[in-house]
Amino acid sequence: MKKQNTLKIRFLGGVGEVGKNMTAFEYGNDIIVVDAGLSFPTEEMPGVDLLIPDTTYLEENKNKIKGYIITHGHEDHIGALSYVLKDVNAPVFGTRLTLTLIENKLKEHRLNSVSLNSIRAGSSIKLGCFNIEFINVNHSIAGAVALAITTPVGVVFHTGDFKIDYTPVAGEYTDLARISELGKKGVLLMLSESTNVEREGYTVSETVVGETLDKVFNANLDKRLIIATFASNVHRLQQILDLAVKYKRKVAFSGRSMVNVVESAKRIGELYVADNLIIDIDKIKNYRQEQIVVISTGTQGEPMSALTRMATGEFNKVVVGAGDTVIMSSSVIPGNEKMIYNVINNLYKKGADVLYETLEPIHVSGHACREELKIILSLVKPKFFIPVHGEYRHLKKHARLATTLGVNENNILIPEIGSTVELSSKSMKFGEPFKAGTRLVDGIEIDGSDSVVLRDRIHISEDGIMVVVVCKDMLTGQLVSTEIINKGIVIGDDTLTELSSLLSKSLDGVDLHLDDGITAKNHIRRSLKNYVFKKTKKNPMILPIIMEV
Numbered sequence: 001m002k003k004q005n006t007l008k009i010r011f012l013g014g015v016g017e018v019g020k021n022m023t024a025f026e027y028g029n030d031i032i033v034v035d036a037g038l039s040f041p042t043e044e045m046p047g048v049d050l051l052i053p054d055t056t057y058l059e060e061n062k063n064k065i066k067g068y069i070i071t072h073g074h075e076d077h078i079g080a081l082s083y084v085l086k087d088v089n090a091p092v093f094g095t096r097l098t099l100t101l102i103e104n105k106l107k108e109h110r111l112n113s114v115s116l117n118s119i120r121a122g123s124s125i126k127l128g129c130f131n132i133e134f135i136n137v138n139h140s141i142a143g144a145v146a147l148a149i150t151t152p153v154g155v156v157f158h159t160g161d162f163k164i165d166y167t168p169v170a171g172e173y174t175d176l177a178r179i180s181e182l183g184k185k186g187v188l189l190m191l192s193e194s195t196n197v198e199r200e201g202y203t204v205s206e207t208v209v210g211e212t213l214d215k216v217f218n219a220n221l222d223k224r225l226i227i228a229t230f231a232s233n234v235h236r237l238q239q240i241l242d243l244a245v246k247y248k249r250k251v252a253f254s255g256r257s258m259v260n261v262v263e264s265a266k267r268i269g270e271l272y273v274a275d276n277l278i279i280d281i282d283k284i285k286n287y288r289q290e291q292i293v294v295i296s297t298g299t300q301g302e303p304m305s306a307l308t309r310m311a312t313g314e315f316n317k318v319v320v321g322a323g324d325t326v327i328m329s330s331s332v333i334p335g336n337e338k339m340i341y342n343v344i345n346n347l348y349k350k351g352a353d354v355l356y357e358t359l360e361p362i363h364v365s366g367h368a369c370r371e372e373l374k375i376i377l378s379l380v381k382p383k384f385f386i387p388v389h390g391e392y393r394h395l396k397k398h399a400r401l402a403t404t405l406g407v408n409e410n411n412i413l414i415p416e417i418g419s420t421v422e423l424s425s426k427s428m429k430f431g432e433p434f435k436a437g438t439r440l441v442d443g444i445e446i447d448g449s450d451s452v453v454l455r456d457r458i459h460i461s462e463d464g465i466m467v468v469v470v471c472k473d474m475l476t477g478q479l480v481s482t483e484i485i486n487k488g489i490v491i492g493d494d495t496l497t498e499l500s501s502l503l504s505k506s507l508d509g510v511d512l513h514l515d516d517g518i519t520a521k522n523h524i525r526r527s528l529k530n531y532v533f534k535k536t537k538k539n540p541m542i543l544p545i546i547m548e549v
């Protein structure tokens, strides 16, 4: 009897973490990849710019890959594409705004041989043995979709990132009618996002933010307004632009990504900008403060962002002072608290007033809370369930929630990065894991998360570096001179003198003429290390350099 094929779902990222979402669906000789996101490094990874999924598996199965399906344009869903496409090129599918944001990235990476295919919510495409239907959902970015993937074993419903907003600012509602139709016909497996599973109730509508911002505009008629928000949240931008018109203010954008997104969103009609509303940031000095709204990047306190530089007085285009009210219209991404509160403190020091999430509802989440997750579960009524897009505790809680809504406990799996789930029309189980993990990107790519480069950076950042230069005569091998250069170590003159004599002593027994350098370097390290530790309680990186003169 011919062995029944199963659908293999491979998790490359986005489970056990919030970030770098990437899932591959494989059946026979066909693979489709849903999302290709990045995440940002933690403080334990100095100098690393971003993290992307390890895509070795995709590289090894290049010829099976039929395309990338992108649910929406957030970094945790599109951020890795420019890197992944370099190794595994395949057509990319997404809604217009999603593709526009991807296009900007591909340009930066000079990737111009990628096929970008625009799709609409309500339509479907066929890739290999898969039929993929796109379903409109609300989220904190326009053009977000959920996916109904018809596979040879049954229908798989993937929520993407979503919330249920009955009063969205623009565009359609989450298409509950279509979702319930799919549920009635029978959904074999649902993958649902878990970000806000710990929050009771419903997510507040985006419209409420507009109402709060209106109050803020009204209460600050004599102030300049500086609003920091995510560039990709075009519905938020739209509300701010509309309020600027209402209160007869001009708008200036600051931050490169902000200007890029506004341009793109305007071009494809996702953002309506009234005539003569926008002025160049260099022109704001020609207006009175109460005639201006500055919309800026830097909601997370990113060191190089416009807002952070305003707060420290390094951004001369916008000099912040007592005439300013700054509004942080964004959430605090866990891990960024320190940087964000730094910026807020500095803005207060400059005399500005600052409004942020904990004080006013000037931001709402783009992710479904418990009641919304329940609605989707009860409409879709999947036989099998896999919670995704969350840290382990989110996934665990979402799994529990699903059981209370009738999903059999044995029909739920919580995958990790590298897990393969095998799905047939009758069963779901873990299969053989595959090679997966994290790639670190630092301008160039560093391989492996325990890389030597990282360890060195942490070592140097904590304990400093000591460079020991030893000059020897090229012909005789005689010691000519020594020098010790310290960076990041607090060291007294006495200690330095002592170190110099220790250094000379350490080379006494070494024949520099015959030495290949290794013996001498080891002698130097050993003799200096203990003494430095005794004096400074630090263990700096000691880097001996032997030069011939």
Ligand SMILES: [Zn+2]
Pocket: 072, 074, 139, 161, 366
């Ligand atoms: Zn998102």
Ligand SMILES: [Zn+2]
Pocket: 021, 074, 076, 077, 161, 389
């Ligand atoms: Zn996301």
